[in-house]
Amino acid sequence: AEEYRMGLITPPPHQWTVTAKEAADEIKAKTDGRVDILIFPSGQLGSEAQMLQQLQTGAMDFAFFTLGEFSNRDPNYGIFLAPFIVDDVAGAQKLLKGETAQKLLDGMADFGLVGLGWGMAGMRMIVTSDPVETVEDLKGKKIRTIPFAPELAFWEGLGAAPTPMPLPALYDAFANGQVDGMQIDVEGTWNSKYFEHASSIIISDHMMFPMAAIASGRKWAGISEEDRAIVEAVFSEKLDSLVAGYAEIDADYRKKLETTEVTVMDVDRDWFGPALEEWYVRWREEAPMLKELEAEASGK
Amino acid sequence: MVGFAFLILLIAGVPIAFALVAFAVILIWTSGNTILFQSFPQQFFGGLENYGLLALPLFILLGEFMNAGGIGRRLMALAMALLGSVRGGLAYVNLVANMMMASILGSTVAQITIMSRIAVPEMERTGYPRDVSVAITAAGGMLAPIIPPSMLFIIFGVIAQLPIGDLFIAGIVPGIILFIVFLAVIGWLGRRYNFPESQSISMRERALAVWDALPASLIPIVIIGSILGGIATPTESAAVASVMAVAIGLFIYREMAPQDIWPAFMRAAASSAIVLFLIAAAGLFSWVITFENVPAIVSEWVQSLTDSPIMFLLLINLMLLFLGMITDPIPAIILVVPVFLPVATGVYGIDPFQFGVIVCLNLTAGLLTPPVGTGLFTAALLGRVRAERLAFLILPFFLAVALVVLMLVFFPPLSLGLGKVLS
Amino acid sequence: MMADTGRQSLEPEKNPLLRLSGAIAWFEARFAGGVIAAILLLLLANVVSRSMGRPLIWTDELAVYLMAIGAFTGASLGVARRQHIAVTLVADMLDHNARRLLTYVVDTTLLLLFACFAWMLWTWFDPIGVLSAESLKAYSRTTFNFLYREPTTTLGVRKVWFWLILPVFCLSGFIHVLARFGAVPEKH
Numbered sequence: 001a002e003e004y005r006m007g008l009i010t011p012p013p014h015q016w017t018v019t020a021k022e023a024a025d026e027i028k029a030k031t032d033g034r035v036d037i038l039i040f041p042s043g044q045l046g047s048e049a050q051m052l053q054q055l056q057t058g059a060m061d062f063a064f065f066t067l068g069e070f071s072n073r074d075p076n077y078g079i080f081l082a083p084f085i086v087d088d089v090a091g092a093q094k095l096l097k098g099e100t101a102q103k104l105l106d107g108m109a110d111f112g113l114v115g116l117g118w119g120m121a122g123m124r125m126i127v128t129s130d131p132v133e134t135v136e137d138l139k140g141k142k143i144r145t146i147p148f149a150p151e152l153a154f155w156e157g158l159g160a161a162p163t164p165m166p167l168p169a170l171y172d173a174f175a176n177g178q179v180d181g182m183q184i185d186v187e188g189t190w191n192s193k194y195f196e197h198a199s200s201i202i203i204s205d206h207m208m209f210p211m212a213a214i215a216s217g218r219k220w221a222g223i224s225e226e227d228r229a230i231v232e233a234v235f236s237e238k239l240d241s242l243v244a245g246y247a248e249i250d251a252d253y254r255k256k257l258e259t260t261e262v263t264v265m266d267v268d269r270d271w272f273g274p275a276l277e278e279w280y281v282r283w284r285e286e287a288p289m290l291k292e293l294e295a296e297a298s299g300k
Numbered sequence: 301m302v303g304f305a306f307l308i309l310l311i312a313g314v315p316i317a318f319a320l321v322a323f324a325v326i327l328i329w330t331s332g333n334t335i336l337f338q339s340f341p342q343q344f345f346g347g348l349e350n351y352g353l354l355a356l357p358l359f360i361l362l363g364e365f366m367n368a369g370g371i372g373r374r375l376m377a378l379a380m381a382l383l384g385s386v387r388g389g390l391a392y393v394n395l396v397a398n399m400m401m402a403s404i405l406g407s408t409v410a411q412i413t414i415m416s417r418i419a420v421p422e423m424e425r426t427g428y429p430r431d432v433s434v435a436i437t438a439a440g441g442m443l444a445p446i447i448p449p450s451m452l453f454i455i456f457g458v459i460a461q462l463p464i465g466d467l468f469i470a471g472i473v474p475g476i477i478l479f480i481v482f483l484a485v486i487g488w489l490g491r492r493y494n495f496p497e498s499q500s501i502s503m504r505e506r507a508l509a510v511w512d513a514l515p516a517s518l519i520p521i522v523i524i525g526s527i528l529g530g531i532a533t534p535t536e537s538a539a540v541a542s543v544m545a546v547a548i549g550l551f552i553y554r555e556m557a558p559q560d561i562w563p564a565f566m567r568a569a570a571s572s573a574i575v576l577f578l579i580a581a582a583g584l585f586s587w588v589i590t591f592e593n594v595p596a597i598v599s600e601w602v603q604s605l606t607d608s609p610i611m612f613l614l615l616i617n618l619m620l621l622f623l624g625m626i627t628d629p630i631p632a633i634i635l636v637v638p639v640f641l642p643v644a645t646g647v648y649g650i651d652p653f654q655f656g657v658i659v660c661l662n663l664t665a666g667l668l669t670p671p672v673g674t675g676l677f678t679a680a681l682l683g684r685v686r687a688e689r690l691a692f693l694i695l696p697f698f699l700a701v702a703l704v705v706l707m708l709v710f711f712p713p714l715s716l717g718l719g720k721v722l723s
Numbered sequence: 724m725m726a727d728t729g730r731q732s733l734e735p736e737k738n739p740l741l742r743l744s745g746a747i748a749w750f751e752a753r754f755a756g757g758v759i760a761a762i763l764l765l766l767l768a769n770v771v772s773r774s775m776g777r778p779l780i781w782t783d784e785l786a787v788y789l790m791a792i793g794a795f796t797g798a799s800l801g802v803a804r805r806q807h808i809a810v811t812l813v814a815d816m817l818d819h820n821a822r823r824l825l826t827y828v829v830d831t832t833l834l835l836l837f838a839c840f841a842w843m844l845w846t847w848f849d850p851i852g853v854l855s856a857e858s859l860k861a862y863s864r865t866t867f868n869f870l871y872r873e874p875t876t877t878l879g880v881r882k883v884w885f886w887l888i889l890p891v892f893c894l895s896g897f898i899h900v901l902a903r904f905g906a907v908p909e910k911h
């Protein structure tokens with residue numbers, strides 16, 4: 001039996017880590033212990049940049065990554081962050097298994113990786129400390145985001161000031177007013193208690209938060225074809241149920257947030273106004289594959 | 301085997317940071333995972349790629365500016381003005397001034413360095429035994445890393461991925477408890493060594509001292525105010541406070557000249573680099589042992605010993621006590637936390653803030669214990685007392701620290717931070 | 724004073740290596756100080772720009788990389804000044820001859836470590852392999868070494884510029900140890 005190492009930045013109780021653990025157990029059973037994957041959560045083996053390098057050399061074998069390291073290298077990986085490219089989790093699930101998604105997985109060979117499939121976290125929404133009713137109210141607000149170019153562009157387009165900040169610092173920063181709001185999901189809003197200092201919870205579901213399941217290109221070549229098929233099948237199945245599960249997770253946490261005193265409101269694409277179209281015009285240039293994704297999403 | 305080589309290197313006097321790097325190299329070599337050498341440089345550099353760590357050089361810089369600006373002397377005068385003419389008044393004044401210094405400085409050694417020059421001569425002049433005065437000053441230094449800001453909390457927060465602001469808040473109550481227990485120890489010392497009465501101070505003198513210390517007390521207010529006011533993160537607050545400290549030193553106290561600024565930057569750079577490099581080396585060390593799955597093995601072993609969180613914490617404290625004797629707190633923290641924090645929180649359900657405060661307090665005492673204690677030797681050197689004598693005189697304060705550590709072990713709410721307790 | 728220092732002289736006039744090391748250390752002290760000043764300014768710029776509603780996105784990342792560069796610079800300086808934290812328990816108990824022996828052990832270990840690190844850096848930066856490859860992309864594809872293509876998140880420059888501090892640290896650290904090889908440090 002050979003030991004393999006799989007790294008994640010999420011802590012043990014997070015859905016991604018739980019899914020990784022389940023996949024590892026099932027793979028071990030189905031390969032009769034030939035593929036034994038040890039899980040290293042919480043960034044124990046390093047940040048995503050550091051893990052990427054270890055995957056490239058073949059020191060590490062598997063990982064779940066956010067889009068950051070990819071979209072930083074090739075803007076086409078940022079197209080999943082297109083606002084309202086899907087309406088809900090079901091739409092996301094379909095798109096993540098589509099042709100464009102597969103093309104992006106194949107393209108990971110350029111980074112020395114094998115793309116095994118896509119997962120995701122909850123749909124992105126907005127939490128603000130001041131009451132917000134129209135998109136105008138977001139103007140000039142400091143909104144905590146992840147420093148992904150497409151996400152920053154989205155917020156700049158709305159006239160807000162996107163403010164990157166490490167997640168552990170966010171609660172204090174929000175409570176003290178260093179940031180006025182954040183782009184997040186309902187699960188995080190509830191679990192990290194951001195709602196305690198919020199006036200508005202805006203369920204916009206405006207953006208997906210995809211996750212890539214990847215393997216080291218170097219190490220993948222050394223696994224027997226039979227075992228590779230098992231690994232691929234197990235990951236594919238587990239990722240699918242992870243994504244599907246977020247429909248329920250999002251709904252559950254939304255209900256929990258509704259029990260608080262904070263206003264919870266639903267907004268749709270029109271609420272955001274013309275800034276969205278400008279975003280698309282710009283990103284169709286920067287990331288040519290966006291057009292393919294749009295065509296696929298509109299069901300053409 | 302590899303651990304043995306590591307110990308040999310340490311005992312031979314190889315700097316701890318380099319011994320950690322050597323350990324990582326040897327472990328990679330002997331485990332056969334030589335592929336890790338290809339990630340080694342990136343991982344080494346990556347150990348410092350952490351926003352929270354920026355607080356460290358900035359609070360060191362703040363300490364340098366405070367030191368140059370004559371703020372310590374004013375706080376001592378303020379403490380003197382606040383306390384009446386109790387028996388042994390100056391001993392309490394020393395501790396109160398230390399408490400105030402602690403709300404500005406984050407390091408025991410820095411605080412002992414400043415306070416030894418201010419407090420010890422004054423106490424000796426008014427008839428206190430010098431060795432006891434030095435002991436009280438050294439003990440007061442232990443407040444520095446518990447009362448925020450704190451170097452140790454910054455390092456713990458970075459390793460444990462906890463918000464540094466919250467950790468700072470978690471230190472307030474234990475710091476105050478420690479202060480009160482130290483007051484009691486001084487009261488006992490006062491009777492034992494027959495401390496002299498204090499001279500009385502006129503109201504005018506008192507008012508003057510308070511007025512003179514106002515600018516100095518602006519520093520902690522700026523730190524806390526800029527964080528709570530939403531202007532700055534805890535890290536940035538040190539930057540803001542540094543500018544304030546320079547302004548006070550230059551324009552209000554006028555004890556600092558513009559040409560003192562640049563050397564302060566160079567000193568802060570040199571001393572923070574030593575600590576940061578140690579952290580980078582520890583990052584390598586913990587990466588390699590994690591890769592070899594050592595923490596999981598240790599965690600299983602600890603679990604086989606006990607399943608009570610209290611027993612676990614007591615065992616950890618015994619180990620820390622030993623570690624604190626043979627090394628300084630910063631290397632000890634970076635050796636212990638990556639291995640035992642996941643066990644503490646994951647297996648025993650201990651709150652990471654409680655764990656952090658206990659670890660930091662325990663290790664702070666290690667700074668003043670022989671055979672290796674930078675704080676002890678600094679105080680002994682500056683106060684011209686033999687280190688053995690000083691270690692003996694500090695003993696009651698160690699017992700006080702041990703008492704507070706036990707309180708923190710048995711009453712978790714004490715170290716969970718004011719905010720959490722209130723809500 | 725350190726009169727008895729083994730075979731090497733600690734007087735710069737007689738030891739050109741020590742002169743070189745001294746010059747490097749002089750520069751390192753100032754460079755590291757400048758880095759701290761730059762970090763201070765970056766964080767202040769952050770505070771000011773955020774309170775004006777126009778937060779700068781790149782300051783945090785730059786400050787962190789500068790801190791790493793300053794740390795490695797200062798660490799090399801710390802080697803020259805023998806300021807790194809060490810367990811001196813045994814050394815402090817020994818007589819001068821035994822301490823000199825221990826100093827040889829320590830310095831040899833340091834030299835070996837720097838040599839080892841130099842080898843890792845040589846393999847990682849692989850200057851010959853990169854120069855003989857047709858393109859960086861082709862190089863990464865065949866070697867799985869992506870060092871030269873690694874981007875930063877918000878700065879728009881390659882990360883390799885910051886990583887260059889590692890070979891500099893390695894070389895200067897080696898020179899500092901070599902210049903003082905076997906010179907017994909003063910007791911604590």
Ligand code: NA
Nearest residue numbers: 402405444449
């Ligand atoms: Na402090």
Ligand code: NA
Nearest residue numbers: 624625666672
């Ligand atoms: Na000690």
